[in-house]
Amino acid sequence: MLRAFAAIWAAFCLQAAASAHTANISSSRIVPEGQGRYRVDVGFLGADIERMFAENKKDLKDVDLTEPGVIEGMIGKFIQGRVALQNEEGRACPSTVVSVGEDPTNPYDSKAVLRMDCSAVPGPIFYNPFELLKAQGSRAKHLVSIGEKSDESSLTEAQRMGSEPAPGQVMIYPGDALIDISKPLLSPWELAPKFFAAGVEHIATGYDHICFLIAVVLWASRAWPVVKIVTAFTVSHSITLTLAALQIVDLPSRWTEIAIALSIIYVALENFFTRKVDGRWRDTFFFGFVHGFGFASGLIEMGVPQRAIVPALASFNVGVEVGQIGVVLIVVPLLVLVDKRFFSGERSPRLVWICSAAVACAGVYWLFYPMG
Known part of the structure; x- marks a missing residue:
């Protein structure tokens, strides 16, 4: 079962590394x-x-x-x-x-x-x-x-x-x-509903953000740590998404891509050294500032006129939140189900390590081959 799960996960990460963020x-x-x-x-x-x-x-x-x-x-x-x-x-x-x-x-x-x-x-x-x-x-x-x-x-x-x-x-x-x-x-x-849909799509096809979220919840088996992780990520990336979309702060896209890749590698490797998830909201809060610039690229690429920035920003950001909550609502119950079905209700360290290794490999790939 572990080998099958690892194969599926590796296939996802290879696909993710090959096709992240095709904006079209x-x-x-x-x-x-x-x-x-x-x-x-x-x-x-x-x-x-x-x-x-x-x-x-x-x-x-x-x-x-x-x-x-x-x-x-x-x-x-x-x-x-x-x-x-x-x-x-x-x-x-x-x-x-x-x-x-x-x-x-x-x-x-x-x-x-x-x-x-x-x-x-x-x-x-x-x-x-x-x-x-x-x-x-x-x-x-x-x-x-x-x-x-x-x-x-x-x-x-x-x-x-x-x-x-x-x-x-x-x-x-x-x-x-x-x-x-x-x-x-x-x-x-x-226009707001279509910007909302674009925000959901940005998460659904933003495999780097998905990998980051999955890596930080791999040890989670209770709801409260997950709530804190998602809330912290939401607060911080909403700040930088807003600053970037309003053109108050501008970072070169290459530096943003490097920082996002490094954040993925970090949270994946951290899973090898600690199983505590209560404090991981600090990771997501800190790295959320970086990911916010990545989210902003999806909004800026649309060429939104300045007078439309308020509803566009609000609806796009809500779409991003709905997308990431959807990811968490799929991954965490799936992990709990695997625990009950195969590991007597306990989280398997080997399963977490295999998944974390795949995420880290995807992060290394994105570090040297930027998403585009």
Whole structure:
């Protein structure tokens, strides 16, 4: 039974190390320029570029990618072919690529700027980014904004901060309807359910955070120490998540990734030297500050406008908490069940050590091969 459990656990950790934190988040800002013309700024992650080149590897064998502008031109065509303004019948507005490069407003994104001329396209105009979402995979999501980022002079202070509804953004997923850009988009509070879902997903696919949580409860067999562990982790990571999302504190992502990996290694190795869990809330409180910056990356990558940060931050954080509570509610009862079924109600040291060793190995892997 121990060997089977170890094999399952090792398989999970290998999968976790291979695929942690694939965000698959892109964004668009549609700016009307008058007379049926629009500028569309498309923000996307480096993973999207890597996927594009992987998909077109055969076509690139005779292309000299060192020539100036070649890579930018290919990326521009890739994006141009996957987003469109169109009417209800599917007639697309002609588009041209203006520029491709880094997004100065978001350190996680690159940006392609397109211009689309809909002056000769009859009827209401809809935005269609679903070919881009298809290229990003089943977990893709796309944040759409209308108007310049500075076009908030007419909003009240409460609307700018997100405490009152204001039009402007919508988060879409594969399978959603096309966006009618002539109608107001969702308000920040109407976006909250999707940011909540993104928070849950960040935990569900954040294998580094899952491994950390599992490692600190492996010796737990009573409810109260687990409550203290989860509460301490929640309090501390909520502080740094908020500070990072509000851009009050900013740490380089590489240093955050190193610190998270080291925290995983530490709590896993600690299981070899102590079986006491009553004081482990101190570990989770201390390391929670570090993990908060990791959680913040998932929110920042969405390019949330400043006026939407309050509901986005609140709902994303609640989603993270629900996700981690779900992990604990699965793992701890499972461990207790294994105790009763196979070890006469006692926690097996060999079981804890095998699981801890697998977690530590995953942490070492992430230390040298950052999550991305």
